[in-house]
Amino acid sequence: MIKKRKWLAAVFMAFALVAAGCSNGGNETANNPGGTEASEGGSGGDAGPSKAVWFSSIDFWNPPTTWSTDPNTVQGKITEKTGLTFEFNIPAQDGDTKLNLMLVSSGEAFPDVITITNDVLGKKLIESGKVWDLEEFLKQYDPDSHLLTDFPADVKEAVIDRDGGFYAYPSHINSEDARALYPPSGQFYIDLVDYASNGAIVVNGNLLKEAGLTLDDIKTESGLLAAYRKIKDMNMKVNGAPVIPLLVDGKSYQGPTLGFLQDSFGAMSVDKDGNYRDRLLAPETKLALEFLYKASKAGYFEPGQMTVDNAAVKADMASGRVFTFIGNSADTSFQNNDYWTSSGPILSDAGTKPVLWKSKRAGGGWMKTFISKSAKEPEKLAKWLSYMSSKEGMMLHIYGFEGADYNLDADGHVVKTEKGIKDATDYMKTGLNAFWPFHHTSFSYSTQQPPNEETDLQAVTANRVQSAYGKAEETVIYDGSPLSLPADLFPSDGKLANDELQIKTYKEAQIAKIILAKDDAEFGKLYDEMIAQLKKLGIEALDAERNKYVQEKKAEYGIDVSGINS
Known part of the structure; x- marks a missing residue:
């Protein structure tokens, strides 16, 4: 999860968002x-x-x-x-x-x-x-x-x-x-360095107003789900097509969409004692999965969203009929339309604090x-x-x-x-x-x-969305530099690398099942099965090795980071 979390932050910022926004498809041409x-x-x-x-x-x-x-x-x-x-x-x-x-x-x-x-x-x-x-x-x-x-x-x-x-x-x-x-060149860019991140809930201001809602109404988990219900009950349409209450980040949703919700609900890769622990094992991850389960069960997003490529995500965003997008904002080209805004973190009903990783070290x-x-x-x-x-x-x-x-x-x-x-x-x-x-x-x-709205409206729109999470008074910003794991920490021909690959394959399938569970009982059963199977597949042994690396980097960097919630 650390590798994915790093990726979310890799391409943030207003000027770079246009550059790093995905346009999918490839062009193998001469x-x-x-x-x-x-x-x-x-x-x-x-x-x-x-x-x-x-x-x-x-x-x-x-x-x-x-x-x-x-x-x-x-x-x-x-x-x-x-x-x-x-x-x-x-x-x-x-x-x-x-x-x-x-x-x-x-x-x-x-x-x-x-x-x-x-x-x-x-x-x-x-x-x-x-x-x-x-x-x-x-x-x-x-x-x-x-x-x-x-x-x-x-x-x-x-x-x-x-x-x-x-x-x-x-x-x-x-x-x-x-x-x-x-x-x-100015405070605008200092704020981007200090607060901005690609992970966001991107909100359609036009639809928000049409529904008679404000950003304050959707800042909490229950408030946002209630807004989705209202949007659906109103049968809102744009150019004759129904409004999409929630759009997830296509087939890559388990990285940016789930990752943003894990951040919002306070899941970290270290526990209270500062020991490394895969975020899947953090209890706050269950809260994030439960949010997606509730949204899916109520029909606020279609399961097909979890299989489409980035071009489809961009097309939906450009249509004007998406109420909220949750994921990597750089995947959307949202800044091309100035009606997009953000409510910041989604505050969990469980009372956990949202967290934001900001590395002070060069990448x-x-x-x-x-x-x-x-x-x-x-x-x-x-x-x-x-x-x-x-x-x-x-x-x-x-x-x-x-x-x-x-x-x-x-x-x-x-x-x-x-x-x-x-x-x-x-x-x-x-x-x-x-x-x-x-x-x-x-x-x-x-x-x-x-920039200002007259000179570069796209940059202003991007900053409004991408800085909302970091600027929220509830968000706890921490330096996660020691948690940044090398991709080849485990030798490719060893047991740990093989276990890591098996876990990756398993969790991708199981997370989809959890989100699409038919009822609360099945959600709980599938979640418990996942935790048990992850441990059976050796996730705790992987975490023990990762923890050795993390503790070394903590000492080397002089940075102590511990879990803020669980």
């Missing part, structure tokens, strides 16, 4: 690298641009499928500066599996650039010897790179601690050292980008890596062209134009805001003018 030659200012010289293959296992990342070399486009300007065009290889599904096959296959050409999120797969890449240590790579091919002198030391330390070397460039950098280089990035040792143009790729992570490069691919996509205010801060906002939303075609692996949160919070 791009057309034709067009103009690289200009004199680029690395391509008179020979014209070279094509590199960029593989990603992240199927909902959809950069433009056709690479334009027109220097008046984001992609074309990148080509002009680096001498490279890109062909994207992003499988629609099972990208990790495909990359694993590439690692062992001698018949398929290995990509030049690889972007993944899976830490274990990252270590396989490193162990294969197919990817560069970036410090070694840059010293050899771009010794003047800014990355050798100004990369945030705390983030670099986190990457090295995870991977054994500086092998991967991390996305969405946000740390104390990064903020020292790029200080926040190693959500997306991790590697450079292949078999790349045919290492010099150009080194210049490209340096350019994409530079202030000039980030200004281009995040904000576009000055005077068209943004202007600078009197303090030199970016103010997006209507065109810039529109093109960033349409990033799959325009390329603006499309290069998520190089998004840098601290940079954007420093570069952008603190």
